Each structure stands twice: as C-alpha cells, then as structure tokens.
Amino acid sequence: MKLSQGVEWAAHCCLLLAHTEDGAAVPRTTLAGYYGLPDAYLAKHLKSLVRSGVLAATSGPRGGFRLARTPGSITVLDIVEAIEGSTPAFVCTEIRQRGACALAAERCERPCGVAQVMYDADRAWRDSLRGVTVADLKDKLPDILRKRARAWLKDPSGPLPALA
Numbered sequence: 001m002k003l004s005q006g007v008e009w010a011a012h013c014c015l016l017l018a019h020t021e022d023g024a025a026v027p028r029t030t031l032a033g034y035y036g037l038p039d040a041y042l043a044k045h046l047k048s049l050v051r052s053g054v055l056a057a058t059s060g061p062r063g064g065f066r067l068a069r070t071p072g073s074i075t076v077l078d079i080v081e082a083i084e085g086s087t088p089a090f091v092c093t094e095i096r097q098r099g100a101c102a103l104a105a106e107r108c109e110r111p112c113g114v115a116q117v118m119y120d121a122d123r124a125w126r127d128s129l130r131g132v133t134v135a136d137l138k139d140k141l142p143d144i145l146r147k148r149a150r151a152w153l154k155d156p157s158g159p160l161p162a163l164a
Contacts (some may be wrong), residue, residue: 006045006083009037013046014079016052018071018138021148025064030156045083052082071138077129092120
C-alpha cells in the first residue's frame with residue numbers, strides 16, 4: 001500500500017493546528033510556510049480535510065483553518081481517509097469463478113484465503129490508525145518542537161526557539 005504525500009502533509013498540518021491558542025484560525029500560507037510546502041497544492045488537501053469534518057475553514061482577513069474537533073477526537077485514520085478515501089486497499093474480484101477451473105458462485109459463499117488475509121490486514125491497519133489521535137501525536141512531540149510550533153503560529157516572521 002502506498003499513501004500520497006498529502007497524508008503526511010495533512011497529518012502534520014493537523015498536528016500544528018493542535019498548538020493554536022483558543023482554536024484560532026491559521027492562514028494556509030502559515031501552514032505551508034512552516035513545512036515549506038507548495039501553497040496551492042496544500043490547499044487541495046486542506047479542502048479535503050474540511051469536507052471530511054477534520055478541519056473548519058473561516059474566510060476573511062482573520063480567516064484560515066482550525067481543527068473542527070478537539071485533538072483527542074481526531075484520529076490518524078480520520079486524516080488518512082479525508083485525503084485517500086475510505087475504500088479498502090484490496091478489492092476481491094472473485095477470480096475463483098473465472099478461468100478453466102472456475103468454481104460456481106454458490107461454492108464461493110465465503111471469502112477465499114487470499115481475500116480474508118487482505119481484509120484482516122486492512123482491518124488491523126485501520127484499527128491501528130483509529131487508535132492514535134492528534135492529541136497523542138502532540139503529546140509525543142519534544143517540548144522544543146511544541147515551543148517552535150506555538151512561536152510560529154503567533155508570528156511566522158518572528159524568531160523561533162533554537163533547537164538544543
């Protein structure tokens with residue numbers, strides 16, 4: 001399975017937004033600047049996060065993006081599905097019913113071993129991502145990175161705390 005770079009960008013932007021004070025809206029350019037991302041391409045992913053209810057958008061001079069829910073209620077799976085969709089990585093085409101040794105449909109009432117192992121893997125992967133929230137990611141950040149995020153969000157042109 002391969003995920004687009006948009007998943008990484010979206011997860012990091014949500015993590016950065018978890019550092020805002022009082023849920024303040026953050027301009028897209030501020031998010032893009034923190035990570036050195038192309039603004040126009042990031043916009044596409046931020047819109048997907050808004051459509052899925054992960055982010056909320058505000059227009060106007062004080063507009064921007066903020067988390068639509070608390071960091072503890074947004075899972076990594078929410079972010080992945082906002083960007084990639086919720087379609088499973090594996091789709092069984094039931095090839096057992098084709099070819100020279102095709103089985104009749106009534107003999108294929110259950111998934112075959114190949115399909116079952118793929119379904120189990122997809123379920124385990126989704127359960128793992130569902131078990132980690134933006135708050136969990138934030139809690140794992142070193143203190144200096146939290147300080148740098150807060151400083152950037154307050155003033156993107158100001159000084160950042162030095163990395164020790």
